[in-house]
Amino acid sequence: MLTPSHYLYLSLALFTIGVIGVLTRRNVIIILMSIELILNAVNINLVAFSRLWGSVDGQVFAIFIITDAAAEAAVGLGIIIAFFRNRETVLADEMDLLKW
Amino acid sequence: MTFDTIIFYFFAAFAVVSAIVMITRRSAVHSAVFLITTLLATAGIFLQLEAEFLFVVQIILYVGGIMVLFLFVIMLVNLDVAVRQIQFSRQAWVGAVLAIALGAQVLMAFRLGSGAFNLPAASTRAMQPNAEQIGAALFQRYMLPFEIASILLLVAMIGAVVMAKRKI
Amino acid sequence: MNARILEEIQPFILPVIYAVVIVAVLPLLAGYIVLLERKVMAHMQARMGPMRVGPHGLLQPIADAVKLLLKEDIIPDKADKLLFWLAPLASVTMALLAYAALPLGPTFQIADLDVGLLFILAVSSLGIYGIVLGGWASNSHYSLLGALRSAAQLVSYETAAGLALVSALLLGGSLSMKALVEAQDQVGVWFIFLVPISFFIYMVASIAETNRAPFDLPEAESELVAGYMTEYSGFRWSLYFLAEYANMIVVSGIATTLFLGGWLRPLASFHQHLFGMPFEALDILPVLIFFGLAAWCAKLALRQAVPVQKFVMFLFVGLFVVLAAAMAWSLTSPLMAGIHGGFWFIVKVLVYLYGFLWFRFTFPRYRFDQLMKLGWQFLIPLALVNLLMVAIGLLLHQQFGWWLLWSVILANGLTLVFAAWLGSDSAKPSSTEAAVAGVGGGK
Numbered sequence: 037m038l039t040p041s042h043y044l045y046l047s048l049a050l051f052t053i054g055v056i057g058v059l060t061r062r063n064v065i066i067i068l069m070s071i072e073l074i075l076n077a078v079n080i081n082l083v084a085f086s087r088l089w090g091s092v093d094g095q096v097f098a099i100f101i102i103t104d105a106a107a108e109a110a111v112g113l114g115i116i117i118a119f120f121r122n123r124e125t126v127l128a129d130e131m132d133l134l135k136w
Numbered sequence: 137m138t139f140d141t142i143i144f145y146f147f148a149a150f151a152v153v154s155a156i157v158m159i160t161r162r163s164a165v166h167s168a169v170f171l172i173t174t175l176l177a178t179a180g181i182f183l184q185l186e187a188e189f190l191f192v193v194q195i196i197l198y199v200g201g202i203m204v205l206f207l208f209v210i211m212l213v214n215l216d217v218a219v220r221q222i223q224f225s226r227q228a229w230v231g232a233v234l235a236i237a238l239g240a241q242v243l244m245a246f247r248l249g250s251g252a253f254n255l256p257a258a259s260t261r262a263m264q265p266n267a268e269q270i271g272a273a274l275f276q277r278y279m280l281p282f283e284i285a286s287i288l289l290l291v292a293m294i295g296a297v298v299m300a301k302r303k304i
Numbered sequence: 305m306n307a308r309i310l311e312e313i314q315p316f317i318l319p320v321i322y323a324v325v326i327v328a329v330l331p332l333l334a335g336y337i338v339l340l341e342r343k344v345m346a347h348m349q350a351r352m353g354p355m356r357v358g359p360h361g362l363l364q365p366i367a368d369a370v371k372l373l374l375k376e377d378i379i380p381d382k383a384d385k386l387l388f389w390l391a392p393l394a395s396v397t398m399a400l401l402a403y404a405a406l407p408l409g410p411t412f413q414i415a416d417l418d419v420g421l422l423f424i425l426a427v428s429s430l431g432i433y434g435i436v437l438g439g440w441a442s443n444s445h446y447s448l449l450g451a452l453r454s455a456a457q458l459v460s461y462e463t464a465a466g467l468a469l470v471s472a473l474l475l476g477g478s479l480s481m482k483a484l485v486e487a488q489d490q491v492g493v494w495f496i497f498l499v500p501i502s503f504f505i506y507m508v509a510s511i512a513e514t515n516r517a518p519f520d521l522p523e524a525e526s527e528l529v530a531g532y533m534t535e536y537s538g539f540r541w542s543l544y545f546l547a548e549y550a551n552m553i554v555v556s557g558i559a560t561t562l563f564l565g566g567w568l569r570p571l572a573s574f575h576q577h578l579f580g581m582p583f584e585a586l587d588i589l590p591v592l593i594f595f596g597l598a599a600w601c602a603k604l605a606l607r608q609a610v611p612v613q614k615f616v617m618f619l620f621v622g623l624f625v626v627l628a629a630a631m632a633w634s635l636t637s638p639l640m641a642g643i644h645g646g647f648w649f650i651v652k653v654l655v656y657l658y659g660f661l662w663f664r665f666t667f668p669r670y671r672f673d674q675l676m677k678l679g680w681q682f683l684i685p686l687a688l689v690n691l692l693m694v695a696i697g698l699l700l701h702q703q704f705g706w707w708l709l710w711s712v713i714l715a716n717g718l719t720l721v722f723a724a725w726l727g728s729d730s731a732k733p734s735s736t737e738a739a740v741a742g743v744g745g746g747k
Contacts, residue, residue: 038141044246046148046181050155050174052239057159059231060224065164065210069171072202073155076178079194087185092269095190096278099270102197103285107292109202113209114299120213121302129225139312165440166386172433192422200429204459207436211448267419267479 043084050077062127068112075105143184151177162223164210168203175199189267319414326403326414334549335365337657344661359616375538380443383535387441392536392543395434399550402427406557407481409567409645420481421473424558425466428513432458434547439532450531453672454522457512460679461519465509467687468502471694472562475499485566492573494565498712501690501719503563505683507659510555512679514548516660518667519675556656557649564652567645587635590647594628682726690719 050073057070079098086094120126123133151174158170175198183191225231274282339354339361346353354361379388405420407413417423432455439451472495476484488494496503512519522531533544560566574583598621605617634643670678697715700706 038144041246041250042144042148043181043185045243046151048239048242048246049152050178051242052235053152053155053159055235055238056232059235060228061159062221062223062225063164065206065213066159066167069167069206070159072171072198073158073174076175076198079190080178080181083182083185083187083190087187092266092273093277095187095266095270096273098187098190099193099274100278100281100285102193103289106197106202107288109205110292110296111299113205114296117209117212117300124215126213126215127221163384165384165437169387169390169437188417188419189422192419192426195426196422196429200426200432200462204432204436204455207433207440208452208455211440211452265418267422 040084040088043080047077047081047084050074050080062129064116064126064128064131065113067128068109068116072105072109075101140184144181147177147180147184150174151181164214165207168206168210171206172199172203175203186264187266189270322412322414323404327400330400330403330550330553331369331546332365333553334546335369337549337552338368338545339364341661341664344658345665348662348665359610359613362616369542372538372542377538377540378535380535382443384441384443387437388540391434391438391441392540392547393434394437395431395547396543396550398427398430398434399547399554401430402551402554405481406554407485407561407566408557408649409642410482411642412646413482416480416482419479421469421479421484421558421562424481424554425462425469428551428554429458429462431547431551434544435532438536438544442532442535444535447532447534450522450534454515454531457515457519457522457672457675457679460676461509461512461683464679464683464687465506465513467684467691468505468509469558469562471499471502471687471691472506474691474694474698476562481561481566484562485568488565489568489573493708494563494568496563498708499563499690499694499716501686501716501723502694503559505687505690506559506563509683510559511660511663512675514551514555514660516552517664518669521669521672521675552657552660553653556653556660559656560649560652564656565648566652567649569644569648587640587644590631590644591628591635594624594631598624598628685726686719686723689722693719 054070054074054077057073058067061067061070079101082094082098082101084094086092086098116126119131123131125131154170154174154177158167158174161167161170175194179191179194179199182188182194342364343353343361354364357364357367379385402424404414405417405423407416407420435458436451436455439447439449439454442448473479473484475491475495475498476487478484478487491498511517515523523533533541536544565572569586569589571583571586576583601617601620601624605614605621608614608617631643631647634640693715697711700714701708701711
């Protein structure tokens, strides 16, 4: 029998994997992709509880999160392209122009 | 083991394995492909939760839009030398341990607090027809966030175009 | 235990059978559509097309299939093995997946999703990955360029197609494919007569979506060799090929369901009498059509010189007579709706596909920047204004009680005015075109 806890654990697993991806990888694009993974984990949570309470509010919230993720991905990738054009690198360690 | 549970476990396992593979690939294109499979598995979970509209929206927007954007950019900024460099940062171990600690804390919160809410059994009342209900909610109760989201998308579109231009 | 398992799988048996039938029939069908295309192209160009393999070239697809299966599987040296293997697979899987929600008859549907139309759109948009990953995995500049161009084209025309479908959706009132056909039955008139401009936009967008001429720059032989398919040969290429033709049939299926009335017989919702005969007498049309085809084949058979071809033509006569008899028998059986529905659906899909074939050999190819300009600067504004006008027309008809005819004329008239303005010189040309014109005429 499926309870909301199943979805909570799944969402937690995906969230943790996303956070590990953000903290451990050097390639900025993969960091961005891990952030998308985190947003998806949250979406699963929202939809599971929307099903539990029988109202569509959770799903509407999830739609807004997806919209937001699209906007953020577009701008983030634009920034990466701009930086790549100047510095020829996409590795987070090498983006140290502001270091003293 | 009803059909429901089998489907859930299948998609859940697929999503988790896909996500783990995604964060460990050398090549960014491979990572993108595995993120696509993770997102498809998530869409499957939405379908299993009877959120049909969200299932299609996830596929059209996330997989069919955002990931195509990612793939285009990866192909634009691809450096052959990048594949042979070290993929994990110097603080990888610390970061991983911290992330797992965070996950363990949230897990403990779930276990200890699982009796705090009076969660009713999963109800299937008043969720059909799904698309019509979401449409009604979006255009009646959530009209303001809807309009703000469209302005947000406009701003993001202008921002992305300006950021990626060679000469402004 | 056994009874419980049986009870669990019972709703899946019929859909699984349908799915197996579709997956088994589709490659053969795609092969014969290619033969049809070659024959039509040939006759339009005053020649005969494939005539050697089998009588009148009828075994050509089989010969092609055997050749492709036996060809050596060449993988470029530095190609990305995983993606090289995955790309044609993704393409063909997504193309076949769309058949899950397509209604081929009142009961022949694998899954009547509540969001069926959106599902097919979603799966079609996933087909882009087969192209992009294929071009990338080939490790060749031309493949990558062709793939990126093709993907850009697909993404651009997806929006226009979606908007055109939404305007037909407004009339239907539901996203489920079955409900849309039933809505056309209720309104009494196929949606193509109510929103012809949407049909036109959808037709153009669907030709661009399937990379067919005149929008086939990414895969035209004289351009980037074969674009993203350059490095693929043998079975992998045939998978791409199957995906393209399966996509064509899906797109025709969507247009048929939404605009041409799906499985409905022409004039299906008229229940009055005309000159003493009820409109239901038109049910006899399939029988008459098949008898007519049999008679035509018999006439052709008597003219053949070679005995083998005469024999094959008589086989066809026999086949058509059997089909006519089946149609006549089913008039009295409870399966009538299914079989006749399937017949009308197939006829309409074939008509739409013939349109695809016809346009390929009639129009010259669009240059890539012309293609993008058409998509973004003409089709999308037109689709948006069309949607607005259809919504206004529907409002006038439903809320204010206008006659359907007047609201249709008003809505489409205003859209045509807008289209005329868009296409005229007062809409600004792109800078590329101005530059090209300047180079040509500026001396």
